Amino acid sequence: xxxxxxxxxxxxxxxxxxxxxxxxxxxxxxxxxxxxxxxxxxxxxxxxxxxxxxxxxxxxxxxxxxxxxxxxxxxxxxxxxxxxxxxxxxxxxxxxxxxxxxxxxxxxxxxxxxxxxxxxxxxxxxxxxxxxxxxxxxxxxxxxxxxxxxxxxxxxxxxxxxxxxxxxxxxxxxxxxxxxxxxxxxxxxxxxxxxxxxxxxxxxxxxxxxxxxxxxxxxxxxxxxxxxxxxxxxxxxxxxxxxxxxxxxxxxxxxxxxxxxxxxxxxxxxxxxxxxxxxxxxxxxxxxxxxxxxxxxxxxxxxxxxxxxxxxxxxxxxxxxxxxxxxxxxxxxxxxxxxxxxxxxxxxxxxxxxxxxxxxxxxxxxxxxxxxxxxxxxxxxxxxxxxxxxxxxxxxxxxxxxxxxxxxxx
Numbered sequence: 001x002x003x004x005x006x007x008x009x010x011x012x013x014x015x016x017x018x019x020x021x022x023x024x025x026x027x028x029x030x031x032x033x034x035x036x037x038x039x040x041x042x043x044x045x046x047x048x049x050x051x052x053x054x055x056x057x058x059x060x061x062x063x064x065x066x067x068x069x070x071x072x073x074x075x076x077x078x079x080x081x082x083x084x085x086x087x088x089x090x091x092x093x094x095x096x097x098x099x100x101x102x103x104x105x106x107x108x109x110x111x112x113x114x115x116x117x118x119x120x121x122x123x124x125x126x127x128x129x130x131x132x133x134x135x136x137x138x139x140x141x142x143x144x145x146x147x148x149x150x151x152x153x154x155x156x157x158x159x160x161x162x163x164x165x166x167x168x169x170x171x172x173x174x175x176x177x178x179x180x181x182x183x184x185x186x187x188x189x190x191x192x193x194x195x196x197x198x199x200x201x202x203x204x205x206x207x208x209x210x211x212x213x214x215x216x217x218x219x220x221x222x223x224x225x226x227x228x229x230x231x232x233x234x235x236x237x238x239x240x241x242x243x244x245x246x247x248x249x250x251x252x253x254x255x256x257x258x259x260x261x262x263x264x265x266x267x268x269x270x271x272x273x274x275x276x277x278x279x280x281x282x283x284x285x286x287x288x289x290x291x292x293x294x295x296x297x298x299x300x301x302x303x304x305x306x307x308x309x310x311x312x313x314x315x316x317x318x319x320x321x322x323x324x325x326x327x328x329x330x331x332x333x334x335x336x337x338x339x340x341x342x343x344x345x346x347x348x349x350x351x352x353x354x355x356x357x358x359x360x361x362x363x364x365x366x367x368x369x370x371x372x373x374x375x376x377x378x379x380x381x382x383x384x385x386x387x388x389x390x391x392x393x394x395x396x397x398x399x400x401x402x403x404x405x406x407x408x409x410x
Contacts, residue, residue, distance in 0.1 A: 001083045002030045003174040004076055005106035006098050008065045009088025009110075010023070011179075013199045016112055017088030019177045020153070023398030024086075032082070034072050036065040066097055073101045084108055084409060085266040092145045099148045109149035111214075112176070114162060117323055146170070151408060156349040158326035172408055174281065175353055176330055177401035179336035182347050183393060185305035186339035187297035207231070210280055235266035236377050239311040239340070241304065242331055244275030249318030249345070251277055255366035256373065257293065261286035272294045272304070312386070313376055318343025320364040321370030328353045333367045333396045341385035343372050359385055 003024055007384045011018035011391055025031040076082055087095045105265065116138035146152055146167045152240055153174050154160050160171045160362040201249040220247035244250045251273075260267055265288075270282070274297050285293055287370060314335025319325055325347045335342045336357055344350055359376070362367040376382045394400065 001408075002081075003084050004030070004082035004122065005031065005033040005035060005086045005088060005103075006069065006073075007088045007091045007094035007096075007111065008036055008037065008040075008062065008069075009090060010036075010037035011088075014089050014112075014166070014177045016176055017086065017110055019179055019398045020086060020110060020174065020402055021364075022180065022403075023177070023400070023402030024400035024406065024409075025114070027161065029400065029406075029409070034069055035088070036068045036072075038062060038075075049054055056373075069097065070101065074361065079304060080335060081105070086110065087149070087342070089113075092141050092371045106150045106152045107148065108153060109145060110153045111145065111149070111163075112153075112155055114159075115139075122227060124268065126182070133322065151405075153405065156326060156328060156353070159351050162326075172404055174405050175397055175401045176328065176333050178393075178398045180398070181302075181305045182309075182334050182337035183313040183397070184410050185309035186337060186390075186393070188400055189309045190337055208314045234377060235268055236313060236382060237268045237270070237311040238293045238313045238315060238373065239308050239335075240309065240315040241272035241299070242317075242329070242333075243273055244277040244281060245319075246277065246321050247317060247319045247324045247327070247329075248275075248277070249276075249320070249324065249364060251280045252285055252318040252364055252366050252369060253315060254281045256369035257369035258286045258292050259366060261288050261291045262372055263370065263374060264290060265370070265377055267291045267301050269293045270307070272299050273297070274306070299300075308340065309336060310342055312382055313373070314340035316342060316350070316358070318345050318361070318363055318365075324363060325349075331332060332358065337393050337396060339386065339390055339393075341382060341389055343369065343376070350383065355389050355392065 005017060005021045007017075009017045020034065021031050025185065034342050040058055040061060040316060041190075048058045082102070082105055085098050085102055086108045087110060089110045089112045091098075091109060091111075092115055093258060095107060098107050116135060143164070146163060146313070151172060152163060152170045153169060153172055154163070155174065155176050157173055160168065160173055163171050224327060240250070240253055242248050245289060246317050253271075257267065257269060271293060272295075272338075282295075301391070314331065316332045316335070317327070317329050322347070328349050329344075331346055332342055342354070342358040343361065344358050345363040347363060353358060361372050376385060
């Protein structure tokens, strides 16, 4: 089947469309792309709700990108016409263009977020008459996007249940998965760890020969990545990345790190990102030396998998909002694919999808998160958690997560 990825999606920032297209390609579909990345992420689109000038800039960029897509669509006519068109994530507007350009094609909408739901989670709809009008417009945008699509792709059954009854029959659940760059980063770490272990073994052999003890037999080098990196100082490395929004529950992380400091748990923490809760997080972070924190406002998307893979533990989400209880975040799949132990909140969709690949804690509970991190400071516990994570990574490869969608297309 000929599948055309169409829209203004940007797989560097939001990899979901790339995962779906890669999975379909690996399953034998002929995949092409007509993609003009807009360079406007979720945060910028949300900002347009508050700032008329930002809204005008967004509209101008969208119009220019659409013009280029319309011109490029001439290459996919006649015998080259696609059988199906995937409109990539953040495609609420793009799906309308796809329907206008290809009125008879089968349109697949990757509806990972509801515009009205995201605005409510970030407190942007507001109250009063203006807030009600914004909410009405965003619900209308969601409704028009759903109406234009033939197949609506969501990531969890909870999001499927949000689709209105008249459109729910179009829906299909496709887990987010992880792009190939993430398991590749895990493989590089395993190779580096194996080389480091080999170097240590050679040094110990040489040292033993020098003092006449002879070599000490071991059971052989551990497979790096399945057992973690035991450190002589007992510290573990922890990473969190993403927008600091209520869904993420970043203040919960900060409080947990402060509690780890008080308990004497040694952590080297990397925080990546910024957002509306960043100020609270900075205020709550520990100030001692037991928990060291490095905060990076931005990491290039190409460098992020490698950075995450260098850590022992990846943190998921810990918010308590309604939206936080409906999602399985990108970082959960990516952290697992990168070879990290994953700690995230115990919500129905995350437990159903991740199973024993994650260490679960109650949402919004910093003490429980601190206890989980303290338990992972034990080398054996960390080794087991990373082994479970690595075993689950195969389930989240592109060709695996699109299995249900491939059946629908067939």
